[in-house]
Structure formats: structure tokens, C-alpha cells
Amino acid sequence: MRGGQLKSQPARLLVKLVKFKMLFIIVPAYNEEKNIGRVVSGLFEHGYNNVVVVDDGSDDGTSETAKGAGAEVIIHPVNRGQGAALQTGQDYAIREGAEIVVHFDGDGQFNPEDIAPAIELINSGDCDVVLGSKLLDGRSKIPWTKRRIIIPLARFLNHIFTGVKLSDVHNGFRVLNRLALEKIEITNSGMAHNTEIVRKIREHGLKFKEHPVEVTYYKYGQGARGGLQIVFDLLISKIIK
Amino acid sequence: MLIQYLLVLIFLYGLVRSITRFRHKEFSKTNLVVWIILWLVGIVVVLIPDVTFSIARVFGVGRGADLVVYLSLAVLFLVVFRLVSKTEKMERDITKLTRKIALEKVTKK
Numbered sequence: 001m002r003g004g005q006l007k008s009q010p011a012r013l014l015v016k017l018v019k020f021k022m023l024f025i026i027v028p029a030y031n032e033e034k035n036i037g038r039v040v041s042g043l044f045e046h047g048y049n050n051v052v053v054v055d056d057g058s059d060d061g062t063s064e065t066a067k068g069a070g071a072e073v074i075i076h077p078v079n080r081g082q083g084a085a086l087q088t089g090q091d092y093a094i095r096e097g098a099e100i101v102v103h104f105d106g107d108g109q110f111n112p113e114d115i116a117p118a119i120e121l122i123n124s125g126d127c128d129v130v131l132g133s134k135l136l137d138g139r140s141k142i143p144w145t146k147r148r149i150i151i152p153l154a155r156f157l158n159h160i161f162t163g164v165k166l167s168d169v170h171n172g173f174r175v176l177n178r179l180a181l182e183k184i185e186i187t188n189s190g191m192a193h194n195t196e197i198v199r200k201i202r203e204h205g206l207k208f209k210e211h212p213v214e215v216t217y218y219k220y221g222q223g224a225r226g227g228l229q230i231v232f233d234l235l236i237s238k239i240i241k
Numbered sequence: 242m243l244i245q246y247l248l249v250l251i252f253l254y255g256l257v258r259s260i261t262r263f264r265h266k267e268f269s270k271t272n273l274v275v276w277i278i279l280w281l282v283g284i285v286v287v288l289i290p291d292v293t294f295s296i297a298r299v300f301g302v303g304r305g306a307d308l309v310v311y312l313s314l315a316v317l318f319l320v321v322f323r324l325v326s327k328t329e330k331m332e333r334d335i336t337k338l339t340r341k342i343a344l345e346k347v348t349k350k
Contacts, residue, residue: 054343074343074346076339076343077343078339080336080339080340084336084339087340088343092347
């Protein structure tokens with residue numbers, strides 16, 4: 001079915017966007033020396049040649065590897081967190097005149113094949129933001145503690161903080177059109193930016209859709225401490241503007 | 242009582258530190274005055290606990306020591322809140338700086 005869609009009008013527009021460098025893939029990466037090369041070349045293989053890796057103050061050879069693979073690399077001199085890295089990428093994309101940006105994790109958990117259909121969703125004009133979800137099809141193998149405990153808990157907290165119901169809250173796969181790119185300014189440096197983005201989608205009345213993506217777990221994720229940090233960051237950001 | 246000596250020593254240390262910090266110009270004059278008053282009040286309260294008794298009565302608290310604990314807690318909460326706010330502000334400023342430096346280094350294509 002997907003193959004048939006590629007011949008459609010939006011697909012031609014997609015080819016145009018890629019060609020004219022209006023489509024930016026933003027890849028935040030922190031100490032991903034082992035994975036970043038594979039991620040970047042995977043994107044290039046799928047025709048995305050405008051890859052911006054934001055090296056968030058890595059101690060290893062992340063930026064060299066990314067550069068070697070052909071990506072444009074922006075380097076944070078010190079580590080500031082994934083939210084900060086994404087916003088740096090977004091600022092760059094805005095400056096360069098991007099029409100569409102894709103958030104794509106640097107650890108290799110995503111599949112580049114999921115990008116094209118997501119961009120088609122944006123091009124069809126039905127939505128401003130596409131949010132990836134690993135729970136909409138059966139491709140992702142999710143550890144049961146995540147599926148049964150962590151994801152439902154995150155979903156509940158997200159609903160409280162943002163008022164939006166999502167199947168998969170902390171998914172780093174997103175596609176934003178120019179409007180969303182300008183409206184969604186990420187101020188939460190840490191991992192709470194996921195919730196912040198959803199909140200801003202709602203605040204600015206942006207249209208969004210969830211879209212199935214495949215997630216391959218190479219490592220478990222953030223652990224309990226990371227989760228608590230997110231809740232703490234959210235509470236602080238409620239108090240301090 | 243031993244606790245009195247211990248507390249007085251701690252407060253005296255604080256007093257001395259405040260003065261040295263002022264001498265090294267790390268402290269403003271108002272800061273110095275406020276801290277000296279605080280340390281002195283601490284020392285007086287520890288050495289002559291009865292003074293708090295009459296003040297406590299005015300506030301409607303039974304014992305002087307209780308009044309001190311209540312007030313200290315309130316002040317501590319305020320200080321912590323201020324610190325957290327300041328740190329958060331600093332974090333955001335550092336992020337802004339980092340972003341600026343990072344983006345300046347990327348040459349326009």
C-alpha cells in the first residue's frame with residue numbers, strides 16, 4: 001500500500017523538499033559514537049541528505065563520526081540535555097529556511113522508513129505535527145515493564161500536565177511543519193521537553209496526528225531516576241516561567 | 242550545656258566567614274550587616290534562651306525554642322525556593338549561551 005502512495009502528489013512534493021534542502025532531519029546525540037554513523041548513513045540511504053546532528057557536548061567521537069558519515073554537525077560545547085539539543089537544531093533549521101523538520105533519535109532506535117509516510121501526513125495538510133508512537137502497530141518489541149507500568153504512568157502524567165491523550169508520550173520521533181517549528185520553542189533542556197512539546201501543540205492550537213513507528217531497544221532507556229527527574233522538571237517549570 | 246558551646250562555635254565561625262568574605266569583596270555591605278545580625282541573634286538566643294520566651298508569647302507560641310524552629314523552617318523554605326529559581330534561571334542562560342556558541346560555529350551553507 002505504501003509503495004502505491006509514493007507515486008502520489010504528496011510524494012512528488014516530498015522529493016522536491018528533499019532536493020531543495022527544505023527538509024531537515026534533526027538528530028540529537030550525546031555520546032553516540034557507536035550508533036551515530038549507522039543512523040546518519042541510514043538516513044542518507046533513504047534519500048535524506050539534509051541531516052543535522054546536534055552533538056550535545058559528547059566526550060567521545062560522536063561529532064567526528066557524524067561528520068564522516070556526511071551530516072552537518074552542530075556542537076554544544078557543554079552538555080545541556082536532549083531538549084536543548086533539539087531546540088538548537090530547530091533554531092538552525094529556521095535560520096536555513098526549513099519547511100519541514102524531523103526529530104530523529106541518535107541512538108539508532110528508529111527506522112528511517114517511517115519518515116516518508118509521516119511527511120506525507122504533513123503534506124496532505126491535515127496536521128502541523130506528527131508524533132511517533134511505538135504502540136500503534138506490532139513492530140516494536142517493548143519490554144513488559146515498559147508496556148504495563150512505565151508507559152501507562154507516563155501517559156497519565158502527560159494527560160495531567162498537557163490535557164492531551166497520547167498512546168506513546170515519550171517518543172522522540174516527530175515531524176513538524178514550518179508553523180509548528182516556529183511555535184514550538186523548547187525551553188525544557190532535559191527530557192521533560194516531550195511533555196512541553198505536547199503542551200505547546202495544544203496551547204497554539206496546532207493540529208497533530210499520531211503515527212506508527214518502529215522502535216528497536218538497544219538499551220532500556222532512562223530508568224526510574226530519569227523518570228523522576230522528568231516529573232521534577234515539569235513541576236519546576238510550572239512554578240518558574 | 243555542650244549544645245550551647247557547639248552552636249555558639251558554629252555561629253562564630255559563620256560570623257568570621259562573613260567578615261572575611263566582605264573583606265575579599267565577595268559580599269556587599271548590606272549582605273554583611275544582615276548576616277552579622279543573624280549570627281549575633283543566634284548567639285544571643287543560644288546563650289540566653291529566655292529572651293525567646295517573651296517573644297514567643299507575643300506570637301502565641303508556647304516555647305521560645307518552638308518559635309525559633311518555626312521561623313527557621315519558614316526562612317529555609319524561602320531560601321531554598323530562591324536558590325532553585327536562581328539555578329533554573331542560570332541553567333536556561335547557560336543553554337542559551339551554549340546554543341549561541343554552537344550556532345555561530347556552523348558556517349552558513
